[in-house]
Amino acid sequence: MGGCPAKPDGYEYLYPSQAQCTACHSEAANNSLGPEMLQLNGPGYYPSTGRTANQMETLAHIGMFDLPLSAPVADLPRLPSVLDGPLTNEEASRAYVHANCSSCHRPNGGGGGFADYRYVPGGSIADWGVCGETAVLGEAIPLLSPGEPWNSAISKRMHALDGDRMPPLATSIIDYANAARMDLMIQELEASP
Ligand code: HEC
Numbered sequence: 001m002g003g004c005p006a007k008p009d010g011y012e013y014l015y016p017s018q019a020q021c022t023a024c025h026s027e028a029a030n031n032s033l034g035p036e037m038l039q040l041n042g043p044g045y046y047p048s049t050g051r052t053a054n055q056m057e058t059l060a061h062i063g064m065f066d067l068p069l070s071a072p073v074a075d076l077p078r079l080p081s082v083l084d085g086p087l088t089n090e091e092a093s094r095a096y097v098h099a100n101c102s103s104c105h106r107p108n109g110g111g112g113g114f115a116d117y118r119y120v121p122g123g124s125i126a127d128w129g130v131c132g133e134t135a136v137l138g139e140a141i142p143l144l145s146p147g148e149p150w151n152s153a154i155s156k157r158m159h160a161l162d163g164d165r166m167p168p169l170a171t172s173i174i175d176y177a178n179a180a181r182m183d184l185m186i187q188e189l190e191a192s193p
């Protein structure tokens with residue numbers, strides 16, 4: 001692993017090695033991450049026609065799937081999206097960790113600990129399996145302590161810039177917007193564990 005020389009913008013960019021690609025593009029996640037129903041079942045803008053259309057419908061229409069869609073797209077699963085209007089902090093956080101963390105943090109994905117950050121349609125953060133659990137790696141604090149983001153490994157890892165940083169490679173900047181939504185969600189859990 002080697003960083004490129006510092007750029008004029010002050011960031012040091014890392015170009016992942018092949019082995020590092022597959023750390024995130026894990027076999028457990030079938031290697032490809034973005035092209036899945038949960039993420040494609042929403043509007044896409046198609047510059048060649050100037051149209052906006054549902055991506056699943058468009059892909060089905062141009063014959064990209066072996067089978068027809070099993071139901072109208074409105075009845076098929078999708079991640080909560082800001083395009084639908086304001087999201088709760090829980091909805092935003094569940095979509096975020098699905099896209100950014102779950103390729104490793106799922107059974108056999110290579111992520112540390114037992115959490116499963118995949119999005120379950122109609123589910124809740126209980127699906128993560130973190131509530132009431134203590135971190136097994138590093139500092140032995142709760143993975144998620146209702147009302148206490150500062151005492152929750154999931155939040156501390158998102159805010160870390162040292163060896164505890166999550167995701168553990170190819171990111172060197174805290175994603176403040178989404179770390180803040182996670183923290184707000186944890187605070188909101190205070191009254192309802
Ligand atoms: C830190 C984790 C991480 C690393 C390392 C990484 N990727 Fe990705 N990559 C992602 C995520 C997450 C997405 C999907 C984004 C989304 O949800 O649309 C993605 C998307 C892609 C896509 C679009 C198709 C897809 O699977 O979604 C390609 C192609 C890709 N990455 C190639 C690479 C290659 C090549 C490397 C190594 C040089 C690499 N990636 C390293 C996390 C990573």
Ligand code: HEC
Nearest residue numbers: 023024100101104111112113135136137153154157166167
């Ligand atoms: C490239 C795979 C990968 C990705 C992506 C990833 N992690 Fe991790 N995670 C790991 C590994 C490996 C460990 C164990 C090593 C360590 O403790 O740093 C770990 C450890 C953790 C732990 C400690 C678990 C415990 O029981 O002690 C937490 C919490 C965590 N990750 C949260 C996250 C969050 C939140 C994200 C997304 C923002 C994320 N991870 C993305 C691989 C990953």
